[in-house]
Amino acid sequence: MSNNKIGIVGAGTMGTGIAQTAASAGFEVFLFDPYPEQLLIAESSLQKVMNRLSEKGKIDSSEADSVITRIHFTDHIKDFKKCGFVIEAIIEDLNTKKDQFARIEAMVPSHCILATNTSSLSIASISSALKKPERFLGVHFFNPAAVMKLVEVIPGLLTHPDTVRSARALIHSWGKTTVLAKDTPGFIVNRVARPFYGEALRILDEGIADVITIDRAMKETGGFRMGPFELMDLIGNDINYTVTETIFREFYYDPRYRPSFTQKRLVEAGRLGRKSGAGFYTYDAKAATDAPVEPAGKETLIFNRILCMLINEAADALFMNIASADDIDLAMTLGVNYPKGLLQWADELGPSRILKQLEQLQSEYGEDRYRPSPLLRKMAELNSTFF
Numbered sequence: 001m002s003n004n005k006i007g008i009v010g011a012g013t014m015g016t017g018i019a020q021t022a023a024s025a026g027f028e029v030f031l032f033d034p035y036p037e038q039l040l041i042a043e044s045s046l047q048k049v050m051n052r053l054s055e056k057g058k059i060d061s062s063e064a065d066s067v068i069t070r071i072h073f074t075d076h077i078k079d080f081k082k083c084g085f086v087i088e089a090i091i092e093d094l095n096t097k098k099d100q101f102a103r104i105e106a107m108v109p110s111h112c113i114l115a116t117n118t119s120s121l122s123i124a125s126i127s128s129a130l131k132k133p134e135r136f137l138g139v140h141f142f143n144p145a146a147v148m149k150l151v152e153v154i155p156g157l158l159t160h161p162d163t164v165r166s167a168r169a170l171i172h173s174w175g176k177t178t179v180l181a182k183d184t185p186g187f188i189v190n191r192v193a194r195p196f197y198g199e200a201l202r203i204l205d206e207g208i209a210d211v212i213t214i215d216r217a218m219k220e221t222g223g224f225r226m227g228p229f230e231l232m233d234l235i236g237n238d239i240n241y242t243v244t245e246t247i248f249r250e251f252y253y254d255p256r257y258r259p260s261f262t263q264k265r266l267v268e269a270g271r272l273g274r275k276s277g278a279g280f281y282t283y284d285a286k287a288a289t290d291a292p293v294e295p296a297g298k299e300t301l302i303f304n305r306i307l308c309m310l311i312n313e314a315a316d317a318l319f320m321n322i323a324s325a326d327d328i329d330l331a332m333t334l335g336v337n338y339p340k341g342l343l344q345w346a347d348e349l350g351p352s353r354i355l356k357q358l359e360q361l362q363s364e365y366g367e368d369r370y371r372p373s374p375l376l377r378k379m380a381e382l383n384s385t386f387f
């Protein structure tokens with residue numbers, strides 16, 4: 001990085017959060033969006049956030065003002081001509097992103113690093129729009145970007161190692177933690193977290209337990225902050241369903257990631273979750289205090305089943321060299337607030353116990369969905385651990 005000027009493309013949820021992060025670390029930010037009304041929304045929402053932080057005493061009021069002053073809200077990419085780093089956070093559409101990058105590359109200096117915040121597109125596919133793909137990579141922030149500590153860094157097929165080094169150093173200087181992930185669907189977090197939703201939905205679909213009981217199992221027995229159904233309602237069932245469907249398709253229809261009709265029907269009916277007033281739960285005044293309808297007792301079984309599927313997914317990500325064991329555990333604790341790293345959890349329980357449970361599920365259902373990762377099998381055989 002040869003200067004402290006950052007370009008951000010797209011002043012939506014993520015672009016605005018990333019702008020706040022960089023400006024709070026003292027960088028001068030050019031936040032670009034082609035829609036002037038979107039720039040006004042971004043500016044007013046950032047102003048509110050900074051006011052709130054200063055009212056709560058988390059930042060003094062002059063610093064809050066400086067953060068806003070360091071951000072230039074612009075509808076011209078010509079402002080990027082002095083930037084050393086540009087992050088794109090526009091709508092999730094491959095051709096729109098490729099168009100933008102071709103335009104940006106023609107504007108920025110030759111040393112400028114270009115990055116995308118895409119959640120689901122491959123870094124390789126976006127890089128095909130660039131003349132110099134060696135200076136391009138993925139930097140996947142989590143929402144809200146100013147709060148969440150994790151950033152997944154994803155080199156593409158043609159990214160130069162110096163690009164990765166410089167991007168990580170810069171993001172660390174913004175107070176974030178980075179993990180390195182291979183350019184595969186879902187990177188680390190969106191892939192490894194799939195069973196948290198998918199297996200919970202499967203348990204519901206089989207009629208083993210209701211939504212409240214499954215959520216209670218994961219929170220009270222597992223120590224997760226939110227249950228899978230509460231979380232799907234918070235994320236939005238439309239978004240969560242689309243992520244699952246994309247990952248299922250991108251992994252060539254691997255049954256491990258198969259979406260659920262129950263969630264699809266909710267989306268079709270407009271029950272998107274909190275944002276539409278109803279999803280798995282209803283969000284009128286009494287919804288949060290609904291009494292459980294199932295008697296207690298199934299929680300351990302439910303928790304063990306979802307956890308062993310999560311651990312299997314984490315072990316398989318390691319087996320397929322998606323990331324290191326350290327980075328997989330860090331990603332799940334910082335990116336989705338899991339109470340513990342999944343591989344550390346596997347070590348505590350013992351890989352052979354997890355393997356046994358998966359083998360039982362696989363034999364009961366006869367489905368490839370429950371096939372144990374070869375790495376888990378090997379570790380159980382050798383009686384070894386991940387760390």
Ligand SMILES: NC(=O)c1ccc[n+]([C@@H]2O[C@H](COP(=O)([O-])OP(=O)(O)OC[C@H]3O[C@@H](n4cnc5c(N)ncnc54)[C@H](O)[C@@H]3O)[C@@H](O)[C@H]2O)c1
Nearest residue numbers: 010011012013014015038089090091092117118119141143
């Ligand atoms: N929202 C999340 O939780 C989240 C988390 C991680 C990554 N992402 C990724 O970040 C990106 C942005 O997501 P978001 O939730 O901030 O979306 P958003 O809809 O809030 O914002 C998108 C912004 O892009 C702008 N835009 C549209 N077309 C444009 C164009 N041609 N050129 C420049 N700007 C354009 C829009 O005006 C809007 O301001 C996506 O790639 C998404 O997959 C989102």
